[in-house]
Amino acid sequence: MINKLIEKIKKLNAPVVVGLDPMLSYIPEHIQKKAFAEYGETLEGAAEAIWQFNKEIIDKICDLIPAVKPQIAMYEQFGIEGLKTFKKTVDYARSKDLVVIGDIKRGDIGSTSSAYAAGHVGKVQVGNKCYMPFEEDFITVNPYFGTDGVKPFIDVCKETGKGIFLLVKTSNPSSGEFQDRLIDGKPLYEIVGEKVAEWGSAYMGNSYSYVGAVVGATYPEMGKTLRKIMPKTYILVPGYGAQGGKAADLAPYFNEDGLGAIVNSSRGIIAAYKQDRYAGFGEENFGDASRQAVLDMIEDITTAVGLK
């Protein structure tokens, strides 16, 4: 799957992933009204509104980008109905040949990690039958448990040809509280980065590992160091746009081959129609606003990192 992701990034010249992290407040009124008219102001109604919103955005941007990254929390908050929409979104995006990165940030002790892995990037056995319940292509994983919490994810991915992105340095303001603390003179995120490189070396694609890393756009100096520590690791970079990360800061996340990083934007794309810059499209045409925002993001990033 890392090979497919890289091929698509190259073909589209778009090291970009769009985060499908819908809040109800992002969803245009006409979509909410229609969903509530059909299902009432219920969890089912909310889930339907999110589904219609996602579908329109995917339709409008799927030819421009290699991947989408649905954030499961935004679906899980609406319970079972929300999770049905998560699943429908994953399936629909895959049917449009998008690589789907499930942003689920799971992680636990071994046997429990195996269960998460089976449900999201693997298979479960029921009697003599096998099922792939959520079937994302990649998922994000929390490394706090160490090797025996992480390895089950990698083992499952090896069977299905799928991959993971491990949290190394997150984009939020207080990420440094634990992640930046010095251990033998080295910050924790570097120690985690070294482990990610080690784990990943045992599961390589053609040029990069199936085991990637998450490093926030908001910490470019750390991105530079981590790029060196993990030369064969694809870096998923959240924090561009709404969280304050600038395109000019993204160059250090890339390797000299122009590869090695994929930059995420969520709100900046899916709620583009709410920005002054794209207000001209009008709320009804929110999908067109998102399309233009994707085009602008690709232009912004490829220019800044010298891919044009």
Place this chain on the structure above:
Amino acid sequence: MINKLIEKIKKLNAPVVVGLDPMLSYIPEHIQKKAFAEYGETLEGAAEAIWQFNKEIIDKICDLIPAVKPQIAMYEQFGIEGLKTFKKTVDYARSKDLVVIGDIKRGDIGSTSSAYAAGHVGKVQVGNKCYMPFEEDFITVNPYFGTDGVKPFIDVCKETGKGIFLLVKTSNPSSGEFQDRLIDGKPLYEIVGEKVAEWGSAYMGNSYSYVGAVVGATYPEMGKTLRKIMPKTYILVPGYGAQGGKAADLAPYFNEDGLGAIVNSSRGIIAAYKQDRYAGFGEENFGDASRQAVLDMIEDITTAVGLK
């Protein structure tokens, strides 16, 4: 909710929680057969088998223990159908007046943590209506993001009177890889423990905080240190029984008031009928085997920590 948990622990003299972490392989054949006959060898069939298994165990042990801890991964691995059984299990356990600790180990940046919190221990707004989608009483949370990833969980809990347990030192063999690394001479788990105490001090019940900690039974020396660092923090202790933690090692997790810790066993209880010790009950009577295993666990722990 921490007050209710403590009252129940005192009343039953049982600082014990049972982990409802069903694997299909734990479920007696007659239950699997019946479920597959009705729903086929499908995700729905697996979910039905798990539900019938859980229901019987809850019925047989609910008068003995204060709380259950369903591990969501074991349900999530069966997709939407599995998660429906998770929800049914939470609801059923609460209807039996059990405190429900959702072992979900979520954690993310602020706005995303808010969404997880809303879905599991809070409320979501849909139009003019409010819903509590999963409605556990406590959930487990991963602290890797630092304060702004954790605080949204606490803020939501404050509104609903619910609580969290933060991972501090996990029970698995490689937990030390990151958690034990020394920072200014102190291991990371102590630094996290200090933060947990600080976060918890702003959200106190009568004698303990609504913000608890997870510290594995497999590391009693560390449990002793963490008990001192977090005197007002309830400690959820996994790793007893199947993972190797012994009752004799549990004393340091408790305070002098005989409170402060609640010990989890999962496999050791729910799959008790598979142990030689309880084989006499027979597979058909797996619930009775679980009941006896709970009685033995309570006896084992209360004796070892001097609560008798």
